[in-house]
Amino acid sequence: MPNCLRTCAGSVSRAGSDAMARMTMIEAIRSALDVSMGRDENVVVYGEDVGFFGGVFRCTHGLQQKYGVNRCFDAPINELGIVGTAVGMAAYGLRPCVEIQFADYMYPAYDQIVSEAARLRYRSAGDFTCPLVIRMPTGGGIFGGQTHSQSPEALFTHVSGLKTVVPSNPHDAKGLLIAAIEDPDPVIFLEPKRLYNGPFDGHHDRPVTPWSKHELSEVPDGHFALPLGKAAIRREGASVTIIAYGTMVHVAEAAAEETGIDAEVIDLRSLLPLDLDTIVASVRKTGRCIVLHEATLTSGFGAELTALVQEHCFYHLEAPIMRVAGWDTPYPHAQEWAYFPGPARVGAALREIMESR
Amino acid sequence: MPNCLRTCAGSVSRAGSDAMARMTMIEAIRSALDVSMGRDENVVVYGEDVGFFGGVFRCTHGLQQKYGVNRCFDAPINELGIVGTAVGMAAYGLRPCVEIQFADYMYPAYDQIVSEAARLRYRSAGDFTCPLVIRMPTGGGIFGGQTHSQSPEALFTHVSGLKTVVPSNPHDAKGLLIAAIEDPDPVIFLEPKRLYNGPFDGHHDRPVTPWSKHELSEVPDGHFALPLGKAAIRREGASVTIIAYGTMVHVAEAAAEETGIDAEVIDLRSLLPLDLDTIVASVRKTGRCIVLHEATLTSGFGAELTALVQEHCFYHLEAPIMRVAGWDTPYPHAQEWAYFPGPARVGAALREIMESR
Amino acid sequence: MTDQPLRFHVPEPASRPGGRPDFSNVVIPEAGSVRRPPVDIDPKEIRDLAYSIIRVLDREGQAVGPWVPDLDGDALIRGMRHMMTLRAFDARMQMAQRQGKTSFYMQHTGEEAVSCAFRIALGPEDMNFPTYRQAGLLIAHDYPLVDMMCQIYSNERDPIKGRQLPVMYSSKAHGFFSISGNLATQFVQAVGWAMASAIKGDRRIAAAWVGDGSTAESDFHAALVFASTYKAPVVLNVVNNQWAISTFQGIARGGSGTFAARGLGFGIPALRVDGNDYLATYAVAQWAIERARRNLGPTLVEYVTYRAGAHSTSDDPSAYRPKHESEGWPLGDPLIRLKQHLIALGAWTEERHKQAEAEILATVIAAQKEAEGHGTLHSGGKPSARDIFEDVYAELPPHLRRQRQQSGV
Amino acid sequence: MTDQPLRFHVPEPASRPGGRPDFSNVVIPEAGSVRRPPVDIDPKEIRDLAYSIIRVLDREGQAVGPWVPDLDGDALIRGMRHMMTLRAFDARMQMAQRQGKTSFYMQHTGEEAVSCAFRIALGPEDMNFPTYRQAGLLIAHDYPLVDMMCQIYSNERDPIKGRQLPVMYSSKAHGFFSISGNLATQFVQAVGWAMASAIKGDRRIAAAWVGDGSTAESDFHAALVFASTYKAPVVLNVVNNQWAISTFQGIARGGSGTFAARGLGFGIPALRVDGNDYLATYAVAQWAIERARRNLGPTLVEYVTYRAGAHSTSDDPSAYRPKHESEGWPLGDPLIRLKQHLIALGAWTEERHKQAEAEILATVIAAQKEAEGHGTLHSGGKPSARDIFEDVYAELPPHLRRQRQQSGV
Numbered sequence A, B: 001m002p003n004c005l006r007t008c009a010g011s012v013s014r015a016g017s018d019a020m021a022r023m024t025m026i027e028a029i030r031s032a033l034d035v036s037m038g039r040d041e042n043v044v045v046y047g048e049d050v051g052f053f054g055g056v057f058r059c060t061h062g063l064q065q066k067y068g069v070n071r072c073f074d075a076p077i078n079e080l081g082i083v084g085t086a087v088g089m090a091a092y093g094l095r096p097c098v099e100i101q102f103a104d105y106m107y108p109a110y111d112q113i114v115s116e117a118a119r120l121r122y123r124s125a126g127d128f129t130c131p132l133v134i135r136m137p138t139g140g141g142i143f144g145g146q147t148h149s150q151s152p153e154a155l156f157t158h159v160s161g162l163k164t165v166v167p168s169n170p171h172d173a174k175g176l177l178i179a180a181i182e183d184p185d186p187v188i189f190l191e192p193k194r195l196y197n198g199p200f201d202g203h204h205d206r207p208v209t210p211w212s213k214h215e216l217s218e219v220p221d222g223h224f225a226l227p228l229g230k231a232a233i234r235r236e237g238a239s240v241t242i243i244a245y246g247t248m249v250h251v252a253e254a255a256a257e258e259t260g261i262d263a264e265v266i267d268l269r270s271l272l273p274l275d276l277d278t279i280v281a282s283v284r285k286t287g288r289c290i291v292l293h294e295a296t297l298t299s300g301f302g303a304e305l306t307a308l309v310q311e312h313c314f315y316h317l318e319a320p321i322m323r324v325a326g327w328d329t330p331y332p333h334a335q336e337w338a339y340f341p342g343p344a345r346v347g348a349a350l351r352e353i354m355e356s357r
Numbered sequence C, D: 001m002t003d004q005p006l007r008f009h010v011p012e013p014a015s016r017p018g019g020r021p022d023f024s025n026v027v028i029p030e031a032g033s034v035r036r037p038p039v040d041i042d043p044k045e046i047r048d049l050a051y052s053i054i055r056v057l058d059r060e061g062q063a064v065g066p067w068v069p070d071l072d073g074d075a076l077i078r079g080m081r082h083m084m085t086l087r088a089f090d091a092r093m094q095m096a097q098r099q100g101k102t103s104f105y106m107q108h109t110g111e112e113a114v115s116c117a118f119r120i121a122l123g124p125e126d127m128n129f130p131t132y133r134q135a136g137l138l139i140a141h142d143y144p145l146v147d148m149m150c151q152i153y154s155n156e157r158d159p160i161k162g163r164q165l166p167v168m169y170s171s172k173a174h175g176f177f178s179i180s181g182n183l184a185t186q187f188v189q190a191v192g193w194a195m196a197s198a199i200k201g202d203r204r205i206a207a208a209w210v211g212d213g214s215t216a217e218s219d220f221h222a223a224l225v226f227a228s229t230y231k232a233p234v235v236l237n238v239v240n241n242q243w244a245i246s247t248f249q250g251i252a253r254g255g256s257g258t259f260a261a262r263g264l265g266f267g268i269p270a271l272r273v274d275g276n277d278y279l280a281t282y283a284v285a286q287w288a289i290e291r292a293r294r295n296l297g298p299t300l301v302e303y304v305t306y307r308a309g310a311h312s313t314s315d316d317p318s319a320y321r322p323k324h325e326s327e328g329w330p331l332g333d334p335l336i337r338l339k340q341h342l343i344a345l346g347a348w349t350e351e352r353h354k355q356a357e358a359e360i361l362a363t364v365i366a367a368q369k370e371a372e373g374h375g376t377l378h379s380g381g382k383p384s385a386r387d388i389f390e391d392v393y394a395e396l397p398p399h400l401r402r403q404r405q406q407s408g409v
């Protein structure tokens, strides 16, 4: 097990081979789908361009060839229809794992997600259920402009009945995706696309490092599931807690290294259910807290984290909790790096919070 | 001007008659539409059942008869189409004010709201604009079950480019709706349906009081606009600040009366833009803060308010900010009054926060 | 080019309050006059059927033409009783709402044949994705009236624990998918369910339901797209009862003439049927169900009927349509028409009808009494407040455990 | 009933990489063979046109049949130059992207006739709601190439301040609505814009644009519903270029045979036209535009064409279709076909063509040079970082003022 997973990893459930392999995030996701489809013939995978071609990010590459057109196929460009049919399939007893090509295109499906998938168990008192996974690439950093860069996680965490997961590395991506597919309820699985091919610390002007150099690219070959709702501490520290997920975990680590501030970095992995215990223990220890995300600030998930931290750690806080997030504007194209909450902004926040009081 | 509007009301702009009339919230909304349609022939009103019949809540009653079928008409049951055509109309130069029959049914229109209305000015650098108002009845308290009770305001406040307004009384409803229609940008106008016919303090088991008994039912007859982004202090107090909007303003007032706790009650009126100054001044004065809303707790707008208050008032806070909100479940039917955050829950929070530290 | 300014066009119903009912625009072919093609016909060959109306019962109550179904007298009497039960049920529940025993109710008056006949044509393993106006699917499948009423009363025996508005039933065992409340959302879910059955190589088919007004929704289009592309084994039912609350069907339908025509643009065979004719409805349902079962793909069926009552207990139709419009409806009343047919067949008499009516009323009243024994919305047995927190997820997550604790239940 | 298990059906294209291009399923009528009805014909009378293809240029480059438009040699030469400009523009911008001067580009190769011809048929006050593959609408309306390039480079002169992905142009003055990036959303906005024009009693009409794949989206349905109901003065254009990234058109189209057929279910007249035939495209556009202008309501037009290039600079089609599929496309290349016609007319020669080509290339290169003088994505003049915060609202609200301050710009 890689060193940086040592805390709060929860009990990893694993069946089959214990062999490990180096994977990119894309490979890890594909492996999770492959393993899940191999174990359970009720797992079906579809979405725009995911069939013959294998997805615009190639996450489903080879699955149609391996499992047949009945199990992995192309869908019409209608996100409502993709999720709506998946709700019906899930109610039938399948375990659909559908792809929305970019998170920015999930809005047409939002009604089916919120009003249908999320509430089916509740409104039928468990008579019908909806074990459904909706994967979608999320986040910026690829010069994708306003419609290929969004981070809509807060639009899911506000919805009772959904679980929302965001991996930050290949190891977690596989373990969490398998857990999501095996979960009895609908799970939103957000894939930070800037991490697909390598860890990204926010320094867009430096050479990209491949995943193979990162210890969390070591991924079990076979089946393994990471429990939803367990955070990981990526970096231990005593002075300030940084709560992050997805791409921002790597940004946080970079900022901590660069400022030399003894920051503890929590990778939430799952936003809902949330590992509040890990958060609270850390902030009570450090007395300071910074919340990070790429999504726009106002009503972002950072607001919820801030509210919870102040509620549960009020008497331990030495300074106001700070939020570093995307500005409250649409995601711009040319100005991407002035917009992206990179290590400079996080570093400045670290310095500022350490000066408080 | 009614007494309880004395603070932060902002400059009220008014043209025409200064005569006042007693109105219900429905009448006030209808009056705002009437005045706006009368002054500006670019104002058009449509939605499901809003034409001949005048809307299921009768807010548009008589407008088709008065202004003709070109200005007020029935729409097909397609919320996407209602908002999507309105975006096109607004770009043309009209000022559409459309109705979504219940806020619970806005999800099909969400893509058009978020990806289109909210971003048109930005992505065209002001070449095209979208002066559009989307009215929708919101909130619970009418035994409406999961699809007639929701409060989705946080799904709008997270979206850059939108303004979100929630009136709590007839006076404000008229002034804010006229301002919304005259605003150059898209405004989400949420109408707490439990307030349509009378102020509601959360005591569902007591007789309903009509608006005519409430001083804020006194509404100017003609044109008047209340600025968006100015809160009102409904009740002055020294011990604790309650931040609320819509129905919860009345619940907060009731809880303050009943507990005898000297609470200051802020009615936000507009969530975005937000009158942070009024909030901060109040909390710095009282040192304690409770945030209220009907919407589900997690990632609700209360999280944002909490995050802002702790950021701006950290050194003045004597106790953790408390949130009282809907439970994180779909809105139930039979258990409505165990679900609704009524005066008992707010009163308990008041007592608890006063005991802190 | 032209110098004429453009004009805006808003469709208007033929008549409004104060006016005389006018259905002159509803073109009604003779009973028996529309051909019955084989189920495996090329959809191209039957495009005209989307613009006609398949009818079996003629004015004299005789069953005529190629669509006469193979239902014997007993089966028809059963159908009669289902419709009568639904009507009696409606009357009692409407009254119960007026008495304050529940918050809301929605009647079926005039549309009873559609769901009652369809259910008989469907198999026990199949699944309906209904709207709120197809309780006949439950009644004709012997779902207990008491359970329906307990749902309506949101009482301690409500199978869905008081969570939903009255009439939003759910019963997997009875092939009745949980009703959403958001219009049309389930239309596309039915297609997904049917796709799942095909993916698994099973034999079960799905039936989707939507109202005339709700065909305007996006989910309707999504359903047609997916059903057409994957040839899903699903019957796509549109119940055209002429009204969507206060909005006449012309607003949703626009220039197409019929709702069945929507299917043509997708290569989906589309039939239009007299929805007040139990026999025709059954026959058309059977035809569409057979197509699905034989893997021939989806069929779109438009049931031409009329919502004789108010939209719901919150509605008063006299504000937007002539008070006696329903009396002018040219397809009559489904109960009267089947009764007339049964009498013509010699399988039924006025007397037996009265008897049955009394018997059914007694049954419904007995069920009501039993249901009320378990409570009504505002008194007696209630679902637990703890139920608020259950079934949001399979397992209670920590934040909901905290909230439940806080709520003190 | 049957004992056969159901089978799942997923449509497949005729050919995949390694296979031979196969367009045997594209039925192509003779040029000149499809009738031209009057614009005020009852839509019912021309349902068959949704299943045919209107063509004007025959194999010899002669313009034949009732749809030959009244375009003289000069007008056609102008059309030729528009298409050549678009193709040269594409080539330069594609290369600029490969050189790292911008992040992204999308070509029109093979589809130039559609937008270039349509723009000529439209009036100057009308409004297009385009997708990302209709730059011909700008070029044929003399929008400055430099402005287009500045947008592509996201540089200091970008009219939309670097905010959008390359090719997401916006120009109200040129009747070109801001492109969204979310597919199909603007299709219904076009209907709203057209409704507004009718409400005001103006004379302006709208043109909506969508790709074959994107017709599956809900906004397409909403547009048809609203256009049909309110008889909006709008032309609803579907550009069927056979592919939606890697997905062949059969997935979006399902069993309907054509995309034009979608209109039939709404009573909207639908025409199908050879999109690689400049003359036919112009003629059909003109017909549809006249209908809108004369208040006869919407028309749906399907342009049958082929996306000869990659979807975008992020795409490699050899992974999902035969490498030389485009060579097998039976409707040829729009530029070659118009050139052949001009030569047949005696209005053009190979020589003049070469000359024009060189001239146009020089113009495009000059524009490029000028644009690059204002910067490219990664070097030179840039939009200001302050622009991030502008235009979110008409006025900067307090929270954005705080954020801008914090950002230090």
Ligand SMILES: Cc1ncc(C[n+]2csc(CCOP(=O)(O)OP(=O)(O)O)c2C)c(N)n1
Pocket (backbone or CB within 6 Å): B048, B077, B101, B105, B108, C133, C181, C182, C183, C210, C211, C212, C213, C214, C215, C241, C243, C244, C245, C307, C311
């Ligand atoms: C998405 C959505 N929009 C609006 C409504 C409100 N609403 C409830 S019923 C109804 C009319 C539906 O008419 P129709 O589809 O014809 O069905 P009918 O009531 O006639 O059976 C409307 C607009 C809703 N429930 N869901």
Ligand SMILES: Cc1ncc(C[n+]2csc(CCOP(=O)(O)OP(=O)(O)O)c2C)c(N)n1
Pocket (backbone or CB within 6 Å): A048, A077, A101, A105, A108, D133, D181, D182, D183, D210, D211, D212, D213, D214, D215, D241, D243, D244, D245, D307, D311
């Ligand atoms: C709502 C939405 N879903 C998905 C996408 C991703 N996407 C961009 S282009 C495209 C294919 C569109 O194909 P088509 O409509 O045929 O247009 P073409 O590219 O062929 O011109 C897809 C799926 C998107 N931009 N928006």
Ligand SMILES: [Mg+2]
Pocket (backbone or CB within 6 Å): C211, C212, C213, C239, C240, C241, C242, C243, C244, C245, C307
């Ligand atoms: Mg109806």
Ligand SMILES: [Mg+2]
Pocket (backbone or CB within 6 Å): D211, D212, D213, D239, D240, D241, D242, D243, D244, D245, D307
């Ligand atoms: Mg295409």
